[in-house]
Amino acid sequence: MEQASTLNRHIATPLSTSVPTGKLGVWWFLASEVTVFGGLIACYILTRLGSTGWKEAAAHLSLVFPLLNTLVLLTSSMTMVMAHAAVEAKDSHRLRTFLMVTVLLGVGFLLLKAMEYSREMAQGFFPHTGLFWAFYYGMTGLHALHVLGGVIVNLILLLTVPTATETQQRRVEFAGLYWHFVDIVWIFLFPLLYLT
């Protein structure tokens, strides 16, 4: 597989723009992701404007978990940047360390989210309890799936390419773009769901 892909690469022809093709691909992918969450957030805002009783429902949410999770996710974005800095400095030891910390923080986010879900369900709040809860579970659930995806990507990076080659440098950068995107989505979800 690896050999064939080397053969298929367009080594012979220079690129038409100065942007690496992989980066272009990631940006287009993120553009489509923006519309997924943008659509969902727009639905949430519009439905909320047309409904009553959501403030009371939202008051049942605990603030401890999301605050902690915001901290965890923001820190993980920072460690991802440090992983990228490490790979640019060709320091594979630090790269490994920071990727590992990023993965662990991602897993921590998911664990906290799971604890939060189980707390809410123990109190009797399920997706079918009401429209607020449907949006709450739908939006945070879809976001959590994206976090899981990012954790898997970072884990693959950590396990497959331990050296700080140029390809690896790019991959860390692209994975970082995605990871920051997931972070930004959370920055929108947190106030929309918990603080309004």
Added chain:
Amino acid sequence: MSDMVVAKVADVTPHVYEELGFWRKYVFSTDHKVIAKQYLALGLLWAIAGGLMAYMMRWQLAWPETPVLLFRWIPEPFMYDGYMGPEFYNALVTLHGTIMVFFVAMPVLLAAFGNFLIPLMVGARDMAFPRLNMLSVWVFALASLVLFVSFFVPGGAAAAGWTGYPPLSARAEYTGVEWGLNLWLIALALEFASFLMGGINFLTTVINLRAPGLSMFRLPLFVWMQIVAAVLFMLSVGPLIAGAVMLLMDRLLGTTFYLPAGGGDPLLWQHLFWFFGHPEVYVILLPGLGIVLEIIAVFSRKPIFAYRSIIYATIVAGILSFIVWAHHQFISGIDPRLAMPFSITTILISVPFAFVVFAMIATLWKGAIQFTTPMLFALGTLANFILGGVTGIFNGSAPLDIYIHDTYFVVAHFHYTLFSVTVLGGFAGLYYWFPKMFGRMLHDTLGKVHFWLTIIFFNSAFIPMHLVGVGGMMRRIANPLQYEFLQPLQPLNVWITVSVIMLLIAQIPFVVNCVWSLVAGVRAEQNPWRANTLEWSAPSPPPHGNFAAVPVVYRGPYEYSLPGSAQDWLPQDYEVLTQAAARS
């Protein structure tokens, strides 16, 4: 494939492709041309299924409650010795639309033609991400499998219309369909994922892998249409993916996003569906228009009229397509004050498309027109698309739409646009690029027979359908004879059905032509149509890696009949030393 030694300006590294085994070459291939053919094969298989569904529906509408001719073999839960119940009719309505839009038009026009032509036309050896490309076709195959399986689960296939409007679609007990509709949603989600991967590949390939000298404004219009379509798809499908997640939650977790009883709103789905659905119309339409533009230039032996303006018009139409969606909802209970702005944008969007149509006609004007089979299909597309576009202006006007909404007038309208551009345009593309794809020419006379039969019976089927619609016949009813006021229209319904049957029979020459030409057709030269674009600078069919040497581009794609030139075409990669000919 064979060894290729490269020795041209831009290409310094020798490019060697290993000889692959059967599986890697034809099944798990990363070659964009093989992937294109895989999409084409799947799309054409689904086209047969969708066409036969149309036949079964039309039979039921012409001769309700009679056994469908030749379809008595369909077993019990679906049909009873050839008789179909209204539930099965609902499933047919739903799946005919879903299949034709998402499993025929998309894979054939976007994926098959786009995959085959984009790397060739931009002078690349393959897509930017060949393995992602393979993944996209296999995800599409998985989507196909899921959709196929959905027919055979208890409760049958989805039956809530191809638009899947809730509340009908939001609870299993409303249609009696449990897993059929869930699988339908999953199949669509997989399909969207597949086309997102494809779209990313198309965009990155065009942005970054263009041959030296091939600036954006030297790209063939087909490539422009494909990338605009890819952007439209990527930016419109997201909200529907979110909406589909919500619909699936309504069905599986008991939420009430779309159910008024629980505070939800069925209109929300309509907004999400059509926010995607209307750009989607252009996602299908633009590649078809691109095919027609390429063919018209070649067989008029003239440069495309207003090349740049066509690109600008397409971009304008693309932007406008995001603010027309509510014209599907004039009678759905949206705020009536919204009807006027959406009427205006809808009628406005006909301006850029009218521009493209006029540019096509101006290209034909005083050209040395060659009526080959691809040209006939291209002209047929143009003529019928105009008819569909004109009725589109009727439908876009809210005061009129209120009366014709959900009637067969609308059905006739969108078949005129979609059938013309996807089926006729698709055939035009197949007849035109078949030599490049398979290295053999299609038989011209057989092709012309196919064209005339198709165009005659298509119009014979769908012109009367406007009348049936104006007469008040509603979409999606299984038995028009139940309504007294529709009974006088029944002879027209029988006429339409007979025409549809003839239209399906008219496709036999095409099947025969394909099979016969693949085996015994005349071998195609490298450039049989004397065309300029880069795919004709590669062998027919192109080997893995496409070009012996990556071409260098000197000019735009439509330099036909240049004054002072010895031949009436000038390929993009020919280096011409005389100043007069090297215009651009």
